[in-house]
Amino acid sequence: MTSASLTTDENKVEISCQSCGSQLILDAHQLSTVCPYCGSPSVISRPPRQDIPTPAFVIGFQIDKQRAADLARQWLRRGKLFAPKDFKSAIPNLIQGIYLPVYLYGSTAQTLYTASIGENYTETETYTTRDANGKTVTRTRTVVKTEYRHLDGKHACYVMDVIVSASKGVSNSQFQAIEPYDLRAIRRYEPAMIAGWAAEEPSRSQANCFDLAREETRASIQRQLNQFMPGDSFRGLDFRINFTREFIDLALLPVWCFAVRYSEDKPPVQILVNGQTGQVAGNAPVSLGKVSMVVLAVVVGIALLIGLMILAQG
Numbered sequence: 001m002t003s004a005s006l007t008t009d010e011n012k013v014e015i016s017c018q019s020c021g022s023q024l025i026l027d028a029h030q031l032s033t034v035c036p037y038c039g040s041p042s043v044i045s046r047p048p049r050q051d052i053p054t055p056a057f058v059i060g061f062q063i064d065k066q067r068a069a070d071l072a073r074q075w076l077r078r079g080k081l082f083a084p085k086d087f088k089s090a091i092p093n094l095i096q097g098i099y100l101p102v103y104l105y106g107s108t109a110q111t112l113y114t115a116s117i118g119e120n121y122t123e124t125e126t127y128t129t130r131d132a133n134g135k136t137v138t139r140t141r142t143v144v145k146t147e148y149r150h151l152d153g154k155h156a157c158y159v160m161d162v163i164v165s166a167s168k169g170v171s172n173s174q175f176q177a178i179e180p181y182d183l184r185a186i187r188r189y190e191p192a193m194i195a196g197w198a199a200e201e202p203s204r205s206q207a208n209c210f211d212l213a214r215e216e217t218r219a220s221i222q223r224q225l226n227q228f229m230p231g232d233s234f235r236g237l238d239f240r241i242n243f244t245r246e247f248i249d250l251a252l253l254p255v256w257c258f259a260v261r262y263s264e265d266k267p268p269v270q271i272l273v274n275g276q277t278g279q280v281a282g283n284a285p286v287s288l289g290k291v292s293m294v295v296l297a298v299v300v301g302i303a304l305l306i307g308l309m310i311l312a313q314g
């Protein structure tokens with residue numbers, strides 16, 4: 001799976017973004033002077049690369065340009081508590097639809113875990129207090145206590161559907177925010193399938209993507225273990241995963257990229273729209289003014305509450 005570049009089409013232009021490091025392949029007529037991921041104008045054309053793996057799979061676009069633009073606009077308007085007002089009313093600027101390079105990861109994960117499992121029980125205890133007349137009296141009450149016991153065990157699962165971004169222009173956490181993709185629509189890659197679209201060669205190393213995929217898998221196994229623990233509560237969950245039969249395949253997935261510029265002195269904000277499902281995500285900027293107002297309100301609220309408690313006791 002090496003030795004061939006993404007396409008051998010002569011009408012393609014390969015460019016490299018000097019700002020975010022993505023490696024783009026555009027149709028000659030689409031030659032763009034801005035990077036679709038970061039909005040930076042510092043893109044330069046570069047000679048074709050020959051040492052890039054060929055994609056194994058592709059999912060086609062289901063969401064058209066107009067629909068993607070509508071979804072991005074709705075996303076901006078929706079209540080973003082801490083976003084500056086200018087951001088919410090900004091117009092998302094479509095850069096383009098792109099086939100994003102990702103790695104599909106799978107493996108068999110065998111996990112050994114240990115934890116302390118808590119079982120609750122109730123106990124009746126006696127205590128002394130003063131009654132309304134100021135006399136010391138002894139009363140009883142029921143309290144919940146927890147007894148812990150050690151548990152260790154094995155957990156095994158197939159990991160099938162972990163997808164990580166292979167583009168430096170889209171961080172894996174940004175990409176996770178527009179997941180999932182419906183993998184039932186996946187097809188074997190043919191260059192004709194992406195004709196007329198921009199695509200990118202992986203700009204992140206396969207080793208780096210392996211690490212990201214294992215990290216995602218680890219987080220998902222941790223969630224499964226958390227749900228799976230018996231008893232009323234647990235603590236000290238510790239686990240070690242042994243990955244076997246790992247595979248990683250390069251695929252191209254459809255994404256619409258938008259850049260929102262809401263202030264002259266701020267870099268544009270990237271908004272991504274899943275080109276198959278329409279899921280939208282982006283990192284809405286945080287207005288410091290709004291945050292300090294909320295923090296102030298909370299602090300004042302707590303101070304009032306403490307004041308009331310002191311008054312009630314006194």
Ligand SMILES: [Zn+2]
Pocket residue numbers: 017018019020021022035036037038039040169
């Ligand atoms: Zn860029």
